[in-house]
Amino acid sequence: MNKIDGGVTAAKGFEAAGVASGIRKKGRLDMAIVYSQKPCQVAGAFTTNVVKAAPVKWDQKIVKESAYAQAVVVNSGIANACTGAEGYGYCQETAETMSDALGIPVDAVLVGSTGVIGMQLPMDKIKTGVEQLVEVKNASIEAGTAAAQAIMTTDTCKKEIALQVEIGEVTVTIGGMAKGSGMIHPNMCTMLSFITTDAAISKSALQKALSADVEDTYNMISVDGDTSTNDTVLVLANGMAGNQEIVEGTAEYEIFAKGLREVNEYLAKQMAGDGEGATALFEVNVIGAETKEQAKILSKSIACSNLVKTAIAGHDANWGRIICAMGYSGAQFDPEKVDLFFESKAGKIQITENGVALNYSEEKATEILSQEVVIATADIKMGNEKATAWGCDLTHGYISINADYRS
Amino acid sequence: MNKIDGGVTAAKGFEAAGVASGIRKKGRLDMAIVYSQKPCQVAGAFTTNVVKAAPVKWDQKIVKESAYAQAVVVNSGIANACTGAEGYGYCQETAETMSDALGIPVDAVLVGSTGVIGMQLPMDKIKTGVEQLVEVKNASIEAGTAAAQAIMTTDTCKKEIALQVEIGEVTVTIGGMAKGSGMIHPNMCTMLSFITTDAAISKSALQKALSADVEDTYNMISVDGDTSTNDTVLVLANGMAGNQEIVEGTAEYEIFAKGLREVNEYLAKQMAGDGEGATALFEVNVIGAETKEQAKILSKSIACSNLVKTAIAGHDANWGRIICAMGYSGAQFDPEKVDLFFESKAGKIQITENGVALNYSEEKATEILSQEVVIATADIKMGNEKATAWGCDLTHGYISINADYRS
Numbered sequence: 001m002n003k004i005d006g007g008v009t010a011a012k013g014f015e016a017a018g019v020a021s022g023i024r025k026k027g028r029l030d031m032a033i034v035y036s037q038k039p040c041q042v043a044g045a046f047t048t049n050v051v052k053a054a055p056v057k058w059d060q061k062i063v064k065e066s067a068y069a070q071a072v073v074v075n076s077g078i079a080n081a082c083t084g085a086e087g088y089g090y091c092q093e094t095a096e097t098m099s100d101a102l103g104i105p106v107d108a109v110l111v112g113s114t115g116v117i118g119m120q121l122p123m124d125k126i127k128t129g130v131e132q133l134v135e136v137k138n139a140s141i142e143a144g145t146a147a148a149q150a151i152m153t154t155d156t157c158k159k160e161i162a163l164q165v166e167i168g169e170v171t172v173t174i175g176g177m178a179k180g181s182g183m184i185h186p187n188m189c190t191m192l193s194f195i196t197t198d199a200a201i202s203k204s205a206l207q208k209a210l211s212a213d214v215e216d217t218y219n220m221i222s223v224d225g226d227t228s229t230n231d232t233v234l235v236l237a238n239g240m241a242g243n244q245e246i247v248e249g250t251a252e253y254e255i256f257a258k259g260l261r262e263v264n265e266y267l268a269k270q271m272a273g274d275g276e277g278a279t280a281l282f283e284v285n286v287i288g289a290e291t292k293e294q295a296k297i298l299s300k301s302i303a304c305s306n307l308v309k310t311a312i313a314g315h316d317a318n319w320g321r322i323i324c325a326m327g328y329s330g331a332q333f334d335p336e337k338v339d340l341f342f343e344s345k346a347g348k349i350q351i352t353e354n355g356v357a358l359n360y361s362e363e364k365a366t367e368i369l370s371q372e373v374v375i376a377t378a379d380i381k382m383g384n385e386k387a388t389a390w391g392c393d394l395t396h397g398y399i400s401i402n403a404d405y406r407s
Numbered sequence: 408m409n410k411i412d413g414g415v416t417a418a419k420g421f422e423a424a425g426v427a428s429g430i431r432k433k434g435r436l437d438m439a440i441v442y443s444q445k446p447c448q449v450a451g452a453f454t455t456n457v458v459k460a461a462p463v464k465w466d467q468k469i470v471k472e473s474a475y476a477q478a479v480v481v482n483s484g485i486a487n488a489c490t491g492a493e494g495y496g497y498c499q500e501t502a503e504t505m506s507d508a509l510g511i512p513v514d515a516v517l518v519g520s521t522g523v524i525g526m527q528l529p530m531d532k533i534k535t536g537v538e539q540l541v542e543v544k545n546a547s548i549e550a551g552t553a554a555a556q557a558i559m560t561t562d563t564c565k566k567e568i569a570l571q572v573e574i575g576e577v578t579v580t581i582g583g584m585a586k587g588s589g590m591i592h593p594n595m596c597t598m599l600s601f602i603t604t605d606a607a608i609s610k611s612a613l614q615k616a617l618s619a620d621v622e623d624t625y626n627m628i629s630v631d632g633d634t635s636t637n638d639t640v641l642v643l644a645n646g647m648a649g650n651q652e653i654v655e656g657t658a659e660y661e662i663f664a665k666g667l668r669e670v671n672e673y674l675a676k677q678m679a680g681d682g683e684g685a686t687a688l689f690e691v692n693v694i695g696a697e698t699k700e701q702a703k704i705l706s707k708s709i710a711c712s713n714l715v716k717t718a719i720a721g722h723d724a725n726w727g728r729i730i731c732a733m734g735y736s737g738a739q740f741d742p743e744k745v746d747l748f749f750e751s752k753a754g755k756i757q758i759t760e761n762g763v764a765l766n767y768s769e770e771k772a773t774e775i776l777s778q779e780v781v782i783a784t785a786d787i788k789m790g791n792e793k794a795t796a797w798g799c800d801l802t803h804g805y806i807s808i809n810a811d812y813r814s
Contacts, residue, residue, distance in 0.1 A: 117727020320524020
């Protein structure tokens with residue numbers, strides 16, 4: 001596996017653009033396109049929220065029913081959620097405008113939106129934006145970056161990655177971009193992730209690889225079920241690398257899936273670390289579990305606890321909050337068996353043994369907890385399964401961002 | 408029902424005290440006693456957290472197995488949770504010291520602790536505190552207030568109430584005190600509530616009334632399962648009012664239960680409104696539900712959403728976050744049927760009709776949301792059931808309090 005520069009335009013035949021259509025403040029990039037020169041197999045994963053935004057409903061239909069997909073158009077600023085039949089109509093109109101401009105079928109156009117819930121899209125601006133996107137789109141790294149910037153909302157930095165794997169004797173590229181940073185119940189603020197690859201792969205193999213990844217990456221930066229109205233992950237594969245089509249159950253599938261996992265894990269961690277107002281990425285490992293499910297529930301409960309997150313923000317080894325968060329997670333374990341460790345580039349320290357505090361140095365613990373990446377590991381000594389969840393610290397910045405997000 | 412002054416000492420035969428034992432900063436009240444001149448029937452409700460603090464284990468045993476209870480001793484500052492066998496031993500030693508000082512059986516002494524998890528109790532201070540409590544305890548209103556102050560941690564104000572009901576021709580008094588203010592996942596910070604009454608009532612009737620109340624009051628300021636290691640509600644009934652013993656299934660039971668509900672609901676709302684850093688009590692009604700369970704799940708999901716709470720803090724009618732919180736709650740409903748209202752002493756305003764925004768005045772909405780008590784009501788138009796949950800806004804104060812709680 002070889003990491004390379006770029007994002008959604010890294011793979012062969014993919015173009016992108018980001019433009020300022022005027023939905024948001026003047027000059028702010030707010031619309032993006034991802035376009036493939038050839039038709040793509042497409043796989044998707046969507047929010048489990050009962051309230052699904054119009055673009056989610058649209059994309060679910062495309063992923064399920066269309067022969068292929070070829071473009072994604074995304075806007076930030078307005079989520080087009082809770083907008084009723086009118087909002088779904090605007091969604092369709094956006095796709096139609098893009099379809100006309102590109103000369104591809106309307107059911108090959110995916111859409112995405114992120115922003116304020118309950119407002120209708122300004123269709124005049126959206127249509128002008130679509131025309132601009134089609135005009136300026138190109139295959140440069142910079143074009144991919146512009147797209148990654150245009151989908152940001154409260155994100156403090158763009159999130160993109162690209163890497164290459166060898167399938168047979170063919171180099172296959174996988175690239176991606178994402179936005180998301182609502183990090184108390186992490187994906188309550190919309191998470192969007194768009195992956196492109198020039199691999200030739202069957203639709204079912206692509207969907208299988210994506211679905212597995214979502215479980216271990218995006219879903220591990222969130223509390224089960226706490227998904228926003230708009231959460232969407234899409235993978236487009238155009239086959240232009242020229243490899244033999246990848247199907248499930250082969251060595252080639254495993255290689256591709258490993259590359260895709262790397263891309264998704266990177267993007268998920270970027271989102272976790274870029275939590276609104278966050279100053280640290282917080283990684284939580286639960287090891288020694290009886291089942292993977294148990295390890296997942298426990299690690300997510302810790303990573304999502306506001307009291308743990310505020311303790312990390314305060315660089316305070318308040319480990320009792322970790323044990324407490326494990327306790328209310330719903331998973332069973334023996335609190336009197338738990339060994340707890342904190343770790344960062346400043347070192348590693350054991351905090352508890354069998355659920356009781358060791359005589360550790362608070363000073364050292366504070367130093368460890370003051371780094372940009374902080375790792376907590378809980379060994380529950382019941383078996384050999386483990387899981388990792390990602391979160392961030394919870395700071396004043398989160399409140400400032402969310403108390404007046406709409407203003 | 409007649410509200411009167413006082414708290415845990417309002418009912419006949421109850422005494423209380425609060426003293427500064429030195430567990431916390433010099434001069435800060437940190438130990439409390441509630442004592443009954445006669446033996447009491449006792450009922451209790453406890454945390455569902457897998458991790459149970461030593462005093463919770465002790466009290467569960469007393470409530471289940473003891474013939475009667477006669478005193479409660481509480482400390483703040485240290486939770487005596489995650490303290491292993493040593494911590495349970497200290498718990499027992501505290502009860503023994505109190506038992507000796509009062510001349511009552513050790514299994515008639517209940518204990519409570521709240522504060523930092525993982526530290527051992529300083530038994531020298533505890534023992535001195537117990538002696539002081541027994542010396543100064545008395546039946547005055549002021550003594551009850553001192554006890555209510557001594558159990559506070561990050562609470563900004565003491566929480567106590569007393570009222571009287573007529574049972575037959577006898578006046579029965581019910582009083583109580585509580586502490587609790589960890590309000591993101593509300594009862595992650597310990598909630599303690601101690602109720603006293605001079606009613607004569609059977610143990611099973613007392614437990615039945617308490618269990619029903621907990622469901623509709625304390626559990627409605629919390630997310631299911633998100634209970635701290637120490638959460639405890641205890642009711643002591645000494646029979647000194649002289650009424651005929653209340654048993655289940657009678658008119659007298661209903662009158663008593665209504666009074667007890669009033670006390671518990673008042674204390675629960677006080678806790679919700681005194682969320683760490685909170686500036687507003689946030690009441691959420693879900694009406695028109697098919698089942699009460701559905702209404703409960705939806706109302707709690709709204710009241711506990713950080714994004715909704717920060718919007719309330721910003722006086723921002725960001726109603727999409729409410730619909731979103733309903734959507735990920737796990738309960739089914741039709742988003743396109745929801746009518747949403749905001750209300751406070753500044754007026755009432757309808758925000759959505761059938762899930763789509765009305766053309767309401769943002770200015771008026773902001774005025775309504777700027778009051779000390781803010782009410783949101785969602786009508787889901789599926790049936791006739793309803794439920795109410797309570798929370799508070801989420802502010803910078805919460806972060807300040809929790810980022811360095813231990814310091």
